[in-house]
Amino acid sequence: xxxxxxxxxxxxxxxxxxxxxxxxxxxxxxxxxxxxxxxxxxxxxxxxxxxxxxxxxxxxxxxxxxxxxxxxxxxxxxxxxxxxxxxxxxxxxxxxxxxxxxxxxxxxxxxxxxxxxxxxxxxxxxxxxxxxxxxxxxxxxxxxxxxxxxxxxxxxxxxxxxxxxxxxxxxxxxxxxxxxxxxxxxxxxxxxxxxxxxxxxxxxxxxxxxxxxxxxxxxxxxxxxxxxxxxxxxxxxxxxxxxxxxxxxxxxxxxxxxxxxxxxxxxxxxxxxxxxxxxxxxxxxxxxxxxxxxxxxxxxxxxxxxxxxxxxxxxxxxxxxxxxxxxxxxxxxxxxxxxxxxxxxxxxxxxxxxxxxxxxxxxxxxxxxxxxxxxxxxxxxxxxxxxxxxxxxxxxxxxxxxxxxxxxxxxxxxxxxxxxxxxxxxxxxxxxxxxxxxxxxxxxxxxxxxxxxxxxxxxxxxxxxxxxxxxxxxxxxxxxxxxxxxxxxxxxxxxxxxxxxxxxxxxxxxxxxxxxxxxxxxxxxxxxxxxxxxxxxxxxxxxxxxxxxxxxxxxxxxxxxxxxxxxxxxxxxxxxxxxxxxxxxxxxxxxxxxxxxxxxxxxxxxxxxxxxxxxxxxxxxxx
Amino acid sequence: xxxxxxxxxxxxxxxxxxxxxxxxxxxxxxxxxxxxxxxxxxxxxxxxxxxxxxxxxxxxxxxxxxxxxxxxxxxxxxxxxxxxxxxxxxxxxxxxxxxxxxxxxxxxxxxxxxxxxxxxxxxxxxxxxxxxxxxxxxxxxxxxxxxxxxxxxxxxxxxxxxxxxxxxxxxxxxxxxxxxxxxxxxxxxxxxxxxxxxxx
Ligand SMILES: [Zn+2]
Ligand SMILES: [Zn+2]
Numbered sequence: 114x115x116x117x118x119x120x121x122x123x124x125x126x127x128x129x130x131x132x133x134x135x136x137x138x139x140x141x142x143x144x145x146x147x148x149x150x151x152x153x154x155x156x157x158x159x160x161x162x163x164x165x166x167x168x169x170x171x172x173x174x175x176x177x178x179x180x181x182x183x184x185x186x187x188x189x190x191x192x193x194x195x196x197x198x199x200x201x202x203x204x205x206x207x208x209x210x211x212x213x214x215x216x217x218x219x220x221x222x223x224x225x226x227x228x229x230x231x232x233x234x235x236x237x238x239x240x241x242x243x244x245x246x247x248x249x250x251x252x253x254x255x256x257x258x259x260x261x262x263x264x265x266x267x268x269x270x271x272x273x274x275x276x277x278x279x280x281x282x283x284x285x286x287x288x289x290x291x292x293x294x295x296x297x298x299x300x301x302x303x304x305x306x307x308x309x310x311x312x313x314x315x316x317x318x319x320x321x322x323x324x325x326x327x328x329x330x331x332x333x334x335x336x337x338x339x340x341x342x343x344x345x346x347x348x349x350x351x352x353x354x355x356x357x358x359x360x361x362x363x364x365x366x367x368x369x370x371x372x373x374x375x376x377x378x379x380x381x382x383x384x385x386x387x388x389x390x391x392x393x394x395x396x397x398x399x400x401x402x403x404x405x406x407x408x409x410x411x412x413x414x415x416x417x418x419x420x421x422x423x424x425x426x427x428x429x430x431x432x433x434x435x436x437x438x439x440x441x442x443x444x445x446x447x448x449x450x451x452x453x454x455x456x457x458x459x460x461x462x463x464x465x466x467x468x469x470x471x472x473x474x475x476x477x478x479x480x481x482x483x484x485x486x487x488x489x490x491x492x493x494x495x496x497x498x499x500x501x502x503x504x505x506x507x508x509x510x511x512x513x514x515x516x517x518x519x520x521x522x523x524x525x526x527x528x529x530x531x532x533x534x535x536x537x538x539x540x541x542x543x544x545x546x547x548x549x550x551x552x553x554x555x556x557x558x559x560x561x562x563x564x565x566x567x568x569x570x571x572x573x574x575x576x577x578x579x580x581x582x583x584x585x586x587x588x589x590x591x592x593x594x595x596x597x598x599x600x601x602x603x604x605x606x607x608x609x610x611x612x613x614x615x616x617x618x619x620x621x622x623x624x625x626x627x628x629x630x631x632x633x634x635x636x637x638x639x640x641x642x643x644x645x646x647x648x649x650x651x652x653x654x655x656x657x658x659x660x661x662x663x664x665x666x667x668x669x670x671x672x673x674x675x676x677x678x679x680x681x682x683x684x685x686x687x688x689x690x691x692x693x694x695x696x697x698x699x700x701x702x703x704x705x706x707x708x709x710x711x712x713x714x715x716x717x718x719x720x721x722x723x724x725x726x727x728x729x730x731x732x733x734x735x736x
Numbered sequence: 737x738x739x740x741x742x743x744x745x746x747x748x749x750x751x752x753x754x755x756x757x758x759x760x761x762x763x764x765x766x767x768x769x770x771x772x773x774x775x776x777x778x779x780x781x782x783x784x785x786x787x788x789x790x791x792x793x794x795x796x797x798x799x800x801x802x803x804x805x806x807x808x809x810x811x812x813x814x815x816x817x818x819x820x821x822x823x824x825x826x827x828x829x830x831x832x833x834x835x836x837x838x839x840x841x842x843x844x845x846x847x848x849x850x851x852x853x854x855x856x857x858x859x860x861x862x863x864x865x866x867x868x869x870x871x872x873x874x875x876x877x878x879x880x881x882x883x884x885x886x887x888x889x890x891x892x893x894x895x896x897x898x899x900x901x902x903x904x905x906x907x908x909x910x911x912x913x914x915x916x917x918x919x920x921x922x923x924x925x926x927x928x929x930x931x932x933x934x935x936x
Binding site: 558559560561580583584587588590591593594595645687701733 | 740743800805806827836838840869
């Protein structure tokens, strides 16, 4: 679209900024003029407070006078072509810049973003290079798991449409054949007569460490898990060796799958819903073979194999297992056994292939769940299925290539999809690095030489694969720089409740506005595995907190709700106020527990409170 | 303790022992008596040009089983007057010991960060509200009080005669030395208020 960036209507427009957000030229100047002095002040304050913005990163500001156009401005710092002796790095950084912008849009729940060609102006990128990296950034992003609310990315240019046309051309070419854009190829394709400023000798002004880290993050050959959609199924690719398809269907009627997995209790009487359906349709031969196996109790974890009779499968795997019940959360041992079971089932099919049989695909429902609707439990079980498959995908020879997770109701399917997406985003953040590449580095987690190194997607820091997965299972952030790669879940007691009321009275400093009253109630309980001293009991308590019913207050309330749902408001440990250990206590997200008295007495007025609590929430990835 | 934790602590222990800072005896790390390395004792010296100069501070360090995924638990064993350290329990308010912890940090960086915290308190994020208030409102009294505590508890060598006298005065009235010092410090060295406080 050939319209001025500041004249469209989206959630955010992207500013092609520089490290200092000084907005002195090109798109940046145009935006700064339109958005007004307040906008520039916010930019200056941000830089003063947090320092310069690194290349490929971005910061979000309000839109100020541009309110009619957008709510936010994403100020993105693209690479300066002249700063790079190795132009390959320049290209990578630009693609990363685009990708990071889209990532930010997702985190901020935006639905539409308008973006100019970053780095094409005074940052001197050749137009082709710009268009290619635009395309790559968008493609790499669409290829990733979670797109949040983001529906629309509008590419705009005020000057001419050359870059846009090229981008469009590249994107339609590439996305049709499913390939990815290789930076090396782009580099070769660039016209030679382009003015490569600073090409010889180069002025590598940019920070070295920054450069190195960015390089690592794009130097990828393989991902641990990725997500795509095709013909109504969500497809999760594990390490390029196994594909998991998630969809809704009547499992016993699947036409092209080799193995059907069905759960059975230890009595092996064919009592489950699926077992009964199979018995009804599979026919005499099947019943005959099954009879031979009946009549004796079985062990949990046993896998009995029969023919499929009239059904279109080659084999049926009857898996002996106990059901999860929804009276309480499954414990770690149970979940671990379940993970092993999932892996064993697939592995068993794999082993059969050593003898002549050729079994390539397996279909299973969400095993062991029956009619469970409890979200928390489904999440735990779905996560265990994911881990089980992931474990299988790590084994050397995977001849079973397709796993169909099929459910009769869409509700369960969408629950699995959600779980897999979040797991895949977590694992999708890791990129496997060529082993010979800088393998003499040691991993900061174990302090040993790196074993099967992987790099994190956004910050590029490298670790042993097992180290980082272990770390992510506790906290989804980079062990080096704390960049968040997912949601952080706290150890707040699961039976805590929170209720919010709106009161007409006003808080000091917020006259004319009502007051939100938040009532937290946490019953007495015992510490569990996540807490410092499992088994030890703690006293519960009730707490009341106050927030003004202003725009800011509503934002904070919304964030607090998210934090509460992620178990981050309370924790068990050392209390700053009482000096006691092993007690239920606030978890570094401050609340105003009194209406009055000022900051000294945890009350209002306190003009610094709202920004401070926002920072505290942001430190836990809630923003 | 998990293997990775033991392995790390061993390496980190060496890192501290070999460090330049240890050579200049600014920081020090001790295995303590525990065999499993779960509990260590750290020592930092008070930075120069601060009320803590000349003092030696002993720290209790507990390594959680989940180390280095979770931060070590550190608290001051030596009593200290500082806005971010509880004068009663020695508990520390420092972001890297909480949610800003990153596995890339080590015991050496923790010790150095604590030393830096002594040099630059952050009264806006206090652990000890009374100390923080004094730091903000009566910086001179704060400086003297901290110096006095350094001499009293951390083997510091700069005396604050006026404060020592007041402590002795209260002790003469039958109050225990530490309690007297706390009461006086909490009340900006106003003897009357401190006495009232002790009697209430
Ligand atoms: Zn490692
Ligand atoms: Zn990082």
